[in-house]
Amino acid sequence: MKSVLRRIAPQLLTLAAVIVLVSIYFPNFWQIVYVNDRLVGIPIDVIKRGAPVALLAIGMTLVIATRGIDLSVGAVMAICGASAAWSIDQGFGLWAALGIAIFAGLVCGLWNGLLVAVFNIQPIVATLILMVAGRGIAQLITGGTILTFDNDAFSYLGSGTLLGVPVPAVIWVLTGIGVGLLVRRTALGLLVESIGVNLRASTLTGINSRVLLIAVYMGSGFCAALAGIIATADIRGADANNAGLWLELDAILAVVIGGNSLLGGRFSILASVLGAMIIQTINTGILLAGFPSEFNLVIKAVLVIIILVLQSPRVLPQLAYLWPGRRNTTTPAKTAAPNSGTETKT
Amino acid sequence: MLLATRDLTKTFPGTRALDAVSFGLKAGEVHALLGENGAGKSTLIKCLTGAYKRDSGDILFEGQPIFPQSTLEAQAIGIGTVYQEVNLLPNLTVAENLTLGHQPRRFGMIRTRAMIAQADEMLAGYGLDIDVRRTLDQYSVAVQQIVAIARAVHLSGRVLILDEPTASLDAREVQMLFDVVRDLRARGLGIIFISHFLDQVFEISDRLTILRNGQHIATRDAADVDRMQLITLMLGHELQQETATKVRPMADSTDAIRFTGVGRRGRIAPFDLTVHKGEVIGMAGLLGSGRTESAEVLFGAVPSDSGTAEDSNGTVDLRNPRAAIAAGFAFAPEDRKTDGIIAELSVRENIILALQARRGWARPIPQAEQIRMANDYIARLDIRTPDAEKPVGLLSGGNQQKVILARWLATNPRFLILDEPTRGIDVGAHAEILRLIEEVVTQGMSILVISSELDELVAVSHRVIVVRDRQHVSELTGEAVTSDTIVRAIAAPEVVA
Numbered sequence: 001m002k003s004v005l006r007r008i009a010p011q012l013l014t015l016a017a018v019i020v021l022v023s024i025y026f027p028n029f030w031q032i033v034y035v036n037d038r039l040v041g042i043p044i045d046v047i048k049r050g051a052p053v054a055l056l057a058i059g060m061t062l063v064i065a066t067r068g069i070d071l072s073v074g075a076v077m078a079i080c081g082a083s084a085a086w087s088i089d090q091g092f093g094l095w096a097a098l099g100i101a102i103f104a105g106l107v108c109g110l111w112n113g114l115l116v117a118v119f120n121i122q123p124i125v126a127t128l129i130l131m132v133a134g135r136g137i138a139q140l141i142t143g144g145t146i147l148t149f150d151n152d153a154f155s156y157l158g159s160g161t162l163l164g165v166p167v168p169a170v171i172w173v174l175t176g177i178g179v180g181l182l183v184r185r186t187a188l189g190l191l192v193e194s195i196g197v198n199l200r201a202s203t204l205t206g207i208n209s210r211v212l213l214i215a216v217y218m219g220s221g222f223c224a225a226l227a228g229i230i231a232t233a234d235i236r237g238a239d240a241n242n243a244g245l246w247l248e249l250d251a252i253l254a255v256v257i258g259g260n261s262l263l264g265g266r267f268s269i270l271a272s273v274l275g276a277m278i279i280q281t282i283n284t285g286i287l288l289a290g291f292p293s294e295f296n297l298v299i300k301a302v303l304v305i306i307i308l309v310l311q312s313p314r315v316l317p318q319l320a321y322l323w324p325g326r327r328n329t330t331t332p333a334k335t336a337a338p339n340s341g342t343e344t345k346t
Numbered sequence: 347m348l349l350a351t352r353d354l355t356k357t358f359p360g361t362r363a364l365d366a367v368s369f370g371l372k373a374g375e376v377h378a379l380l381g382e383n384g385a386g387k388s389t390l391i392k393c394l395t396g397a398y399k400r401d402s403g404d405i406l407f408e409g410q411p412i413f414p415q416s417t418l419e420a421q422a423i424g425i426g427t428v429y430q431e432v433n434l435l436p437n438l439t440v441a442e443n444l445t446l447g448h449q450p451r452r453f454g455m456i457r458t459r460a461m462i463a464q465a466d467e468m469l470a471g472y473g474l475d476i477d478v479r480r481t482l483d484q485y486s487v488a489v490q491q492i493v494a495i496a497r498a499v500h501l502s503g504r505v506l507i508l509d510e511p512t513a514s515l516d517a518r519e520v521q522m523l524f525d526v527v528r529d530l531r532a533r534g535l536g537i538i539f540i541s542h543f544l545d546q547v548f549e550i551s552d553r554l555t556i557l558r559n560g561q562h563i564a565t566r567d568a569a570d571v572d573r574m575q576l577i578t579l580m581l582g583h584e585l586q587q588e589t590a591t592k593v594r595p596m597a598d599s600t601d602a603i604r605f606t607g608v609g610r611r612g613r614i615a616p617f618d619l620t621v622h623k624g625e626v627i628g629m630a631g632l633l634g635s636g637r638t639e640s641a642e643v644l645f646g647a648v649p650s651d652s653g654t655a656e657d658s659n660g661t662v663d664l665r666n667p668r669a670a671i672a673a674g675f676a677f678a679p680e681d682r683k684t685d686g687i688i689a690e691l692s693v694r695e696n697i698i699l700a701l702q703a704r705r706g707w708a709r710p711i712p713q714a715e716q717i718r719m720a721n722d723y724i725a726r727l728d729i730r731t732p733d734a735e736k737p738v739g740l741l742s743g744g745n746q747q748k749v750i751l752a753r754w755l756a757t758n759p760r761f762l763i764l765d766e767p768t769r770g771i772d773v774g775a776h777a778e779i780l781r782l783i784e785e786v787v788t789q790g791m792s793i794l795v796i797s798s799e800l801d802e803l804v805a806v807s808h809r810v811i812v813v814r815d816r817q818h819v820s821e822l823t824g825e826a827v828t829s830d831t832i833v834r835a836i837a838a839p840e841v842v843a
Contacts, residue, residue: 187702187705191702194691194699198687201679201684202688204679205667205753206700208703
């Protein structure tokens with residue numbers, strides 16, 4: 001527990017700093033009210049609007065941990081959203097629509113995984129193919145129009161609430177917990193980190209790296225499908241051109257702000273979703289501040305640069321040193337020894 | 347002397363790669379640089395060409411001390427290098443490759459016709475009849491090699507370093523290359539030639555310098571030394587020195603793994619091998635002779651394209667490492683850093699990794715069990731680490747090797763393949779690893795040890811297989827296992843009675 005806290009400390013501090021910054025403009029930031037069976041307030045809006053990026057970041061974390069990257073997730077969102085809308089349009093019902101959308105996401109992930117794991121194409125190139133082609137596929141599914149539908153059960157996934165909490169937030173939190181448990185309660189997390197650090201040595205150690213790589217890209221496709229379903233349900237229609245547009249970059253950014261190395265290896269899903277929330281808090285803050293929309297991207301870029309510089313290996317140690325409680329964490333050996341119960345060797 | 351070093355020393359963390367090496371190259375000679383992997387050949391070359399900064403000692407060019415800071419500076423001084431992997435741009439034309447960086451120009455634009463003329467002129471005298479306007483990749487590796495030489499000679503013109511230039515050439519191409527080398531020698535260049543093909547070394551060289559463990563061992567005229575003496579110098583054994591062999595009780599032959607005709611085209615010729623329970627098989631041979639390739643075939647890392655493997659239960663599947671591990675095999679590779687350790691993961695995670703991979707992802711080894719295993723092996727193999735959670739990349743080479751051994755011992759294999767298990771590790775860890783081999787063998791494990799250190803092979807092996815030119819050429823058993831017989835078998839088959 002203590003080691004998890006230490007891992008996510010920079011992200012928590014950054015999130016706190018961003019919230020403080022936004023609170024200066026909006027002193028009523030934390031004001032949450034309960035109206036019409038739903039919670040309303042800025043934090044609620046953040047966890048709802050942040051759902052697609054958070055979901056993508058969960059899948060992206062695992063892909064990046066294997067030293068890969070998945071540029072196609074935005075386009076996969078569009079494909080899955082279009083598939084879901086098409087299914088509803090055909091009168092298939094809620095569960096069939098969900099099944100078809102998730103199946104489409106898994107197939108997209110399988111395609112990426114095969115290119116990377118079997119044909120040894122560099123992940124950035126392999127997933128670029130679907131990033132470009134995916135929107136075309138989505139347009140073919142929607143027939144080139146924005147495919148709207150009217151299905152309350154499906155819309156509930158985008159705009160409904162559960163015990164007052166927006167359903168999209170519930171979905172990403174549960175997905176995060178589920179995937180987190182899956183990788184940490186089994187050996188998956190360790191094996192993924194291992195192939196990310198040294199693929200060759202891992203294969204020689206008997207790790208089924210090919211299957212594992214494919215599984216990781218399919219996981220990313222699954223997360224993109226959930227994000228696509230939420231985006232489609234929210235606007236009650238599938239927009240093949242704009243659904244998930246550029247979100248792959250926000251997802252990668254969330255993973256990086258989460259302190260996960262693009263060179264693979266150690267990863268933290270919790271830190272990545274915190275990264276997603278940091279990005280969404282900035283987005284929401286800028287939007288609420290009423291800046292002209294042309295400023296949004298520039299302001300966001302400036303904040304992101306500041307965050308990344310503060311977290312960089314050059315700056316972070318100095319910051320950590322200013323923090324009295326963290327000074328002794330520079331010797332991780334001390335905290336690890338008690339639970340391992342070893343006599344220290346010299 | 348055209349080019350000389352005096353007491354050249356270069357240290358890397360943990361190893362002294364060059365230890366006061368003095369070496370001299372005359373104008374108009376081909377001087378071969380010989381030594382096993384890790385002897386210091388490439389470090390010496392890299393110091394000469396400015397790729398490495400030396401710690402101490404002098405480099406003299408025509409008697410004047412020089413301090414090249416980069417390969418470009420070394421080129422300007424007159425030292426050119428051609429590597430095994432041709433260092434040119436295959437998608438540019440031959441002319442562009444030859445003149446790159448110094449193309450004839452007018453107003454900043456390249457004068458194509460002048461460039462082609464210059465390229466033709468540079469290639470004159472190399473016996474090549476090629477169209478310099480075609481792209482380089484349309485020509486064979488040998489032609490590319492000669493183009494690289496022509497470029498290096500044009501730019502430098504005094505000293506030419508050829509680092510394994512013949513490794514990917516066939517016999518006819520080698521002759522073509524040697525004609526060029528002889529011609530350059532006649533023109534007065536000093537040529538340093540590095541190769542592990544001893545036939546070629548004898549064919550082309552005037553003098554030989556042998557390095558071992560970073561030290562200068564000897565410099566001889568090629569005419570005054572024979573193959574045997576050369577190998578003895580390279581491996582560091584006096585032929586007269588007889589090492590007593592332990593005659594071991596022969597192992598249980600009923601429970602054996604039989605490999606029949608396994609091999610891989612282009613890497614190792616098909617061979618037979620029977621591995622008895624509780625037996626240590628040594629494998630000797632020079633670098634590049636097919637030792638590691640044999641191990642890779644046995645472990646499925648580079649799967650065999652012929653033959654079969656069988657044990658008392660029937661066929662053994664060796665399609666890939668995963669299958670081999672399931673069959674109870676284990677392999678500690680030669681290059682620990684790239685093929686062995688997972689540097690960022692902890693000592694504990696590295697130790698349990700192979701066992702975990704075999705159990706599958708869905709059955710994680712409980713944390714408490716992992717910690718127990720890690721501490722158990724840390725104590726048993728005396729792995730020097732502050733604790734089990736330290737990233738293994740921060741340990742020393744010897745301790746990393748012990749972690750890899752622990753990883754495989756944890757899977758309780760029946761057949762353990764160790765490729766150069768003691769390379770680059772200190773004397774203490776060296777002895778401990780040999781002791782460990784003895785220990786697990788008495789428990790019934792079978793081991794294949796590949797090593798360049800003959801003493802080590804003689805000390806631990808029941809029998810020794812000798813590999814030469816990608817073939818298993820002989821097998822020495824019992825009394826016959828001595829450093830002397832191994833050196834003879836490596837040198838030539840006829841010598842072994």
